[in-house]
Each structure stands twice: as C-alpha cells, then as structure tokens.
Amino acid sequence: LAALRLHAQALPEGAAIPAAGLPWFMAVFGRDSLITSYQALPFVPQLASATLQVLARRQAKVSDDFRDAEPGKILHELRFGELTYFREWPQSPYYGSADSTPLFLILLDEYERWSGDTDLVAELEPHARAALDWLEHHGDLDGDGYLEYQRRNLDSGLENQGWKDSWDSIVHPDGELASLPRATCELQGYAYDARIRTARLAREVWRDTATADRLERDAADLKTRFNSDFWVDGDDFFA
Numbered sequence: 001l002a003a004l005r006l007h008a009q010a011l012p013e014g015a016a017i018p019a020a021g022l023p024w025f026m027a028v029f030g031r032d033s034l035i036t037s038y039q040a041l042p043f044v045p046q047l048a049s050a051t052l053q054v055l056a057r058r059q060a061k062v063s064d065d066f067r068d069a070e071p072g073k074i075l076h077e078l079r080f081g082e083l084t085y086f087r088e089w090p091q092s093p094y095y096g097s098a099d100s101t102p103l104f105l106i107l108l109d110e111y112e113r114w115s116g117d118t119d120l121v122a123e124l125e126p127h128a129r130a131a132l133d134w135l136e137h138h139g140d141l142d143g144d145g146y147l148e149y150q151r152r153n154l155d156s157g158l159e160n161q162g163w164k165d166s167w168d169s170i171v172h173p174d175g176e177l178a179s180l181p182r183a184t185c186e187l188q189g190y191a192y193d194a195r196i197r198t199a200r201l202a203r204e205v206w207r208d209t210a211t212a213d214r215l216e217r218d219a220a221d222l223k224t225r226f227n228s229d230f231w232v233d234g235d236d237f238f239a
Helices: 029-039 047-057 098-116 118-123 125-138 185-204 209-229
Strands: 002-004 017-019
Touching: 017 029, 029 047, 029 098, 047 098, 047 118, 098 118, 098 125, 098 185, 098 209, 118 125, 125 185, 185 209
Parallel strands: none
Antiparallel strands: 002 017
C-alpha cells in the first residue's frame, strides 16, 4: 500500500490517502484505504482524516446498476482514464463492495477517539447518516437483518464483494458455489461494530439520543441472531 495524491478537487491541499495495487494497478480502494488508515491512526492520523473526506465526497447519491451503486454507499475502487470515461469499466468510481460502507463508519469513530476531532465528525454527519441508511436498507437485500451482496452489473461487476473478491472464493465444503445473495460472517461483524460506534457518535457528538438508543438495540439483536444463525455446530467456527 502506498500514499496516492488525488485530483485537487477531491483532496485537501498537500494531503494523501492510502491506495492499493502497487505496482500493477494502483488506485484508491475503499476497503484498503479505510483499513490502512485505521491501522495507521496512532502514527499518521491525518491519513484517516483525508481518507474519510475523499470517500465522503465520492459517496454514491443515486442507484446505478452499471457501477453497483446505491445512495449512501462508499466506493470500492476509483480510476481515471479512457476505459472508465467511455464506460468500458465501471470504476468511475465502482461501488461493488459490501464492507467499505460499514468500515467508513468504523473509521470515523476510531479517528475521533484518537484525535478528538469532533469538527470532522460534525461535518461528515450527513455522510455518516447516509452510510447508516445504506447499511440498514440497501445493504440488506432480502430484509433478513443481515448485510449481504449480489452484483447488478453482470458483465464487469464483482461476483464477490467482500475482502476475498475472486469469483469462486465463497463456497460450500464440497466446492459448490454459495447461493446469492451472500451474507459472509465478517460483514455482520462490521455491521455490528458500525452500529455500536455510530451510536456513540450520535449520542456524544450529534446529540441524537434516540438514534443512539435504536442503534444499540439493533446491534444487540444482531449479535444474538448472528451467534445462532452463523455458528456451525460440531465444527466450532462461524461460516
């Protein structure tokens, strides 16, 4: 991972954010930029600030099947050039990531804990609320309370939209591909953590006790159901 300077309209002067793909396909990746910024918080907290601002400015506002976008979603990958300009590739940006949106909320909370920068939390409140709305509605495709994904761009979209995004990475023990939509266990952990952390921001920074209480109740319910539904009896792991 390396620091990548972006177009002046997308990033504060002199700032940088982590990117992924060195050396072959360097680009801004929502998941990678967020996780790396999280890990670097004790040493370079300004990476997190810049990452949050850049991703907030590129947050999806409308539904777009070609780019697998819905309102409030945080991007997966951003590229410039002819292939994106002429819509040969969807990375303009592409939003086919089910984990970048909850990770955005997680980093926002963790950044405030380390930096005390409540001004940025207040500035990004509309973006955080839009991300939360995506998590609670668009991200739950079948209304079962779990975060899941299924691509709408069948030509060039990602089949799998978690951290392991190769097309054949989510399978049953016999190698059969899992059915769609897919709700991987780590996505539910992110969704739980995002609710708990956003509840703290709502209560302490946004002064919205009602939302904080609701998120904490929803998180507790998610934890209970997850521990029952995702646990594999006899194998002692979550699937």
